Amino acid sequence: MKTLEDILCRQPETLREALTLLSDEATRGVLLSGGTDLIVQWQAGAVPMPEQIIDLSAVPELKNISEQDGRILIGAGVTHAAIRNHALTRGALPALVASCASIGARQIQSRGTLGGNVANASPAGDASPALLVADACVVTASLAGERCIPMKDFLLDYRKIDRHPDELILRFELTPCPKGGIELFSKIGTRGAQAISKVMGACRIVMHKGIVEQIALALGSVAATAIRLPETEALLTGKTLTEKLVDEAEACVMQEVHPIADIRSTAEYRRWVSGRIVRGFLASRMTGFGPPSC
């Protein structure tokens, strides 16, 4: 039987070297980042073990968090633990930090990466809603150059992303939460922690004198990919947040999502919880409970 030890592992030490390996069909292989999904899937036989892989863990260009022209740049190989701990992400992207804190336990957060979480393209990938509300762009790279793809377009379908075979995910570019804005993250699973999400959501909201000036809402595990909720966002924008508006928003969310039933939950439960998650986000703005603004 084939084991992990039979896999041919190439380990580029620069981005250029990684892209060169990817450019040639003979050396092109499955891209391995933290391995927290792939190693488990291979060992369980859920996915056949590949003949060869390209291990990205030694590519330094993938490991930085920085700020450039008012955007936060996060390398695809940055771990969940690093996102939780870095001053830039903690200050500007609280929903992303909260989502990374909810992914597995500390040991998984040490290894799992943002690029891997997105590339695995599970509808239950916890980082995706937070990336969507931060208007993230995914920057891919190949020897031919870079492409910058809005996150909502990068997630094509169930477990499908817009990555060409000769490309890797280089980094994510995110808009920081505006001054006076607030970000929220909510995750519902079988247990309070250490469980794969049934539904999770992220919200970025800017309020002024009780009026919703800007709002971004995204949910995961309620469609083939994580999604923004443009209809609910449009319903809320520019309006005074009242009990009635919150009721309307909850109803709007419930018709805007397209959940399925699977091993973790039913479609009906997911639809209901989707509405409740958004209600919770909005209600916290009415009562003033919740985290401090950015």
Added chain:
Amino acid sequence: MNTITRTWVVNEVEQTVTFEGLRRLLDVLREDLRLTGVKEGCGEGECGACTVLINGEPVTSCIVPAVQVPEGAEILTVEGLEKLELGRRIQKAYIEKGSVQCGFCTPGMLMSSYALLSRNSRPTEQEIREAHAGNLCRCTGYEKIVDAVRAVADELERGTRSTV
């Protein structure tokens, strides 16, 4: 398949290891270096019995390919704890508080305690529980483990130097 050679500092001792492909760090530690204190429970990164520290970061060694552990990395396993004062304090507190029952989770649990206390000597109850959330124990109900970690933190705060 390909052969890789690495030199790491394992429990403060330089060790050169040779392995194939994506051989797991767990297997290199247990089978090649005979560090059998590192336990395999679930084999899929869920139970935490195989927890070791790489450069101070806790990882489940059952899903870390050894090839991803860089040259020169410092690896700490349960066997290395007795060489460290904080490690000895944690071990002693586990004994005193009755934090060990069947003992299978203990090596991994101790490593999570060490990873937490080496960075944060005054953790809150919530921080203690979160730091051990990736270590399953089916015997103790966790309370006595939390008690032991809190006892070490209290001791560090008081600055008392018990002889261990």
